[in-house]
Amino acid sequence: MDVEDTKYNNTKELILDAAEALLQDRGFNAFSYHHIAQQLGVKNAAIHYHFTSKTDLGTTLIRRFRQRFRDYTRTLERENAGPVSKLECYFAIPASYLQNGRKICPLGVLEAEFNAIPEPMQLESRLLDKEMRDWLAGVLDDGRSQGVFNFEGSIVDKTLVVVAALQGVLQIARVAGPQIFSVTVRQIKRELGVLEKAV
Amino acid sequence: MDVEDTKYNNTKELILDAAEALLQDRGFNAFSYHHIAQQLGVKNAAIHYHFTSKTDLGTTLIRRFRQRFRDYTRTLERENAGPVSKLECYFAIPASYLQNGRKICPLGVLEAEFNAIPEPMQLESRLLDKEMRDWLAGVLDDGRSQGVFNFEGSIVDKTLVVVAALQGVLQIARVAGPQIFSVTVRQIKRELGVLEKAV
DNA sequence: GTCTATAACGTGATAGAC
DNA sequence: GTCTATCACGTTATAGAC
Numbered sequence: 001m002d003v004e005d006t007k008y009n010n011t012k013e014l015i016l017d018a019a020e021a022l023l024q025d026r027g028f029n030a031f032s033y034h035h036i037a038q039q040l041g042v043k044n045a046a047i048h049y050h051f052t053s054k055t056d057l058g059t060t061l062i063r064r065f066r067q068r069f070r071d072y073t074r075t076l077e078r079e080n081a082g083p084v085s086k087l088e089c090y091f092a093i094p095a096s097y098l099q100n101g102r103k104i105c106p107l108g109v110l111e112a113e114f115n116a117i118p119e120p121m122q123l124e125s126r127l128l129d130k131e132m133r134d135w136l137a138g139v140l141d142d143g144r145s146q147g148v149f150n151f152e153g154s155i156v157d158k159t160l161v162v163v164a165a166l167q168g169v170l171q172i173a174r175v176a177g178p179q180i181f182s183v184t185v186r187q188i189k190r191e192l193g194v195l196e197k198a199v
Numbered sequence: 200m201d202v203e204d205t206k207y208n209n210t211k212e213l214i215l216d217a218a219e220a221l222l223q224d225r226g227f228n229a230f231s232y233h234h235i236a237q238q239l240g241v242k243n244a245a246i247h248y249h250f251t252s253k254t255d256l257g258t259t260l261i262r263r264f265r266q267r268f269r270d271y272t273r274t275l276e277r278e279n280a281g282p283v284s285k286l287e288c289y290f291a292i293p294a295s296y297l298q299n300g301r302k303i304c305p306l307g308v309l310e311a312e313f314n315a316i317p318e319p320m321q322l323e324s325r326l327l328d329k330e331m332r333d334w335l336a337g338v339l340d341d342g343r344s345q346g347v348f349n350f351e352g353s354i355v356d357k358t359l360v361v362v363a364a365l366q367g368v369l370q371i372a373r374v375a376g377p378q379i380f381s382v383t384v385r386q387i388k389r390e391l392g393v394l395e396k397a398v
Numbered sequence: 399g400t401c402t403a404t405a406a407c408g409t410g411a412t413a414g415a416c
Numbered sequence: 417g418t419c420t421a422t423c424a425c426g427t428t429a430t431a432g433a434c
Contacts, residue, residue, distance in 0.1 A: 011417080030228045030315035032409060046418050048411065104311060111370035112303060112311035116229030126374045133375075157386035160379055164367030165360050171310035172363055175325045176332075180359055187356035191390055210399080231427060245400050247429065401434070408427075416419070 012050045014040055019061055024103035028058055028110065028117050055118040062124035065106055066131060073135055083143030084194055090136060091185055094166050098181050104170040107132070133163055140192075150193025162188055211249045213239055218260055223302035227257055227312055227320070254317040261323035264305055265330060272334055282342030283393055289335060290384055293365050297380050303369040306331070332362055339391075349392025361387055 018039045022031035033047045033054065040046075051057035076086055097103040110117060110125045117125075137159040143149035151158055169184040217238045221230035232246045232253065239245075250256035275285055296302040309316060309324045316324075336358040342348035350357055368383040 026315040027226065027228065027312045029226065030312060033411090034409075042417095043419060044410085045412085045420080049417060052411085054410065107374075108307075108367070108370055109311050111373050112308050113226045113229060114370075114373040116225040122374075129371065129374045152389050153386045157382050157389075160368060160371070160383045161360075161364050161386045161390070164371055164383060165364040166367070167370065168307070168363030168365070168367035169359060171307055171313075171366065172328065172359070174310045174313040175306075175321075175328045183356050184359045184363060187352045187360045190351050190356075191360070232429090233427080241399095242401060243428090244402080244430085248399060251429085253428065399434105401432100403431085403433100405430075406428090409425080410423105411425105412423080413421085414419100415421100416417105 011040070011042070011046065015047055015050055015057070016061060016064060019057055020064075020106075021101070021103070023058075023061060023109055024097065024106055025101060028113055028121070055120055058118065058121045059124055062106070062110070062121060062128055066124070066128050069128070069132060069135075082148070083139050083146060084148050086139045087143070087192070087194065090139070091166070094170050095181065095185075098170060098173060098178055102174055102178065104174070105167045108167045108171060133159055136163060143192075143194075148194065151191060158192075162192070210239070210241070210245065214246055214249055214256070215260060215263060218256055219263075219305075220300070220302070222257075222260060222308055223296065223305055224300065226308050227316055254319055257317065257320045258323055261305070261309070261320060261327055265323070265327050268327070268331060268334075281347070282338050282345060283347050285338045286342070286391070286393065289338070290365070293369050294380065294384075297369060297372060297377055301373055301377065303373070304366045307366045307370060332358055335362060342391075342393075347393065350390060357391075361391070 015036055018036045019031070022035055025031075033044050036047055037044050047057075051060065072089070076089060081089070094105060097105065107125060107129055110121065114122060114125070137155050140149060140151075140159055140162075141155050144151070144155070165184060165188055169181055173181050214235055217235045218230070221234055224230075232243050235246055236243050246256075250259065271288070275288060280288070293304060296304065306324060306328055309320065313321060313324070336354050339348060339350075339358055339361075340354050343350070343354070364383060364387055368380055372380050
């Protein structure tokens with residue numbers, strides 16, 4: 001049993017994977033232990049062995065999102081990625097959500113259900129939001145300093161618009177179709193002054 | 200019993216009001232007939248008399264949003280409101296949601312829970328989205344033609360970014376605080392070229 | 399139009415065998 | 417670590433009295 005076995009192929013991780021997909025597909029209050037159990041071919045009680053409560057499961061899920069984002073940005077740092085490259089990687093996250101079954105941003109789900117989720121999950125949501133938005137603000141700041149971005153307004157203001165627009169458009173894509181996503185990303189890039197080609 | 204009585208002060212309308220608040224506060228799957236009944240001081244079955252199913256209630260709710268928006272825009276038309284004025288009125292909608300208990304856009308809620316709401320509600324959601332976005336696109340088009348707006352990109356692209364950003368920021372306000380709303384609106388205006396004062 | 403009563407079901411959760 | 421069995425509860429919904 002090497003290190004890999006503790007990371008993958010164990011039920012706990014599979015439960016989290018299933019729960020994550022269900023969260024981004026239906027929302028926290030619209031999936032149950034039974035959904036997960038059925039998907040993994042186990043029984044209800046097996047999930048409870050790994051996560052004593054649904055609150056526990058939900059909180060762990062958000063912590064995993066946070067850790068994943070940290071790992072992702074650290075990798076970009078190690079590769080000495082520039083602001084433009086970092087921005088592309090940031091856009092790649094919602095893009096993969098959309099492709100992988102029209103999922104939406106986890107934070108969008110949690111915020112939409114915010115007043116109907118357990119407090120520990122609310123706290124974790126706040127942290128996830130802060131970490132992601134702070135990171136993007138840094139990228140925009142660097143890009144502007146280096147002259148590869150060109151946009152109006154303060155860093156904070158601009159970061160908010162970008163984050164909110166991406167979160168929103170993933171949701172709208174469910175009623176308006178997936179093609180609106182790339183359209184929106186194109187417009188966001190335009191307004192960041194990073195257009196590769198002229199319009 | 201005059202006309203007013205049929206519009207207000209009847210239980211059916213009060214149920215819709217309560218359901219609407221609950222929808223924008225907790226989401227469709229996180230409120231029940233009991234919540235509404237309790238709030239109105241009636242019993243569960245009374246709600247069922249007016250709305251046979253929760254699907255019925257939800258669908259009626261979205262139809263009411265659609266009707267309200269239609270009425271609102273018609274009023275603006277009757278008043279010969281210009282594009283700038285119309286835009287301000289459009290921003291006033293999410294602003295009132297935020298003020299009135301940190302509610303979020305109904306469409307945002309419905310889209311977040313999209314795969315967990317009844318099909319009739321999904322259909323109504325599509326219509327509401329199309330109607331609102333088409334209207335705003337018209338406003339942006341007029342404003343640009345008249346030279347009171349000044350922005351990059353196509354009307355469709357720009358409309359999407361504005362709508363998505365507003366929808367997103369209301370959600371983010373729940374974890375980041377209400378003050379981020381006006382910040383975002385300010386940035387959106389900046390990028391529409393309608394800033395009243397210099398930054 | 400609203401009530402009481404109740405049905406039928408899904409849910410989160412626990413106890414105890416294997 | 418997973419199972420069966422079971423509990424307590426909330427939910428949508430219906431029947432029938434008032």
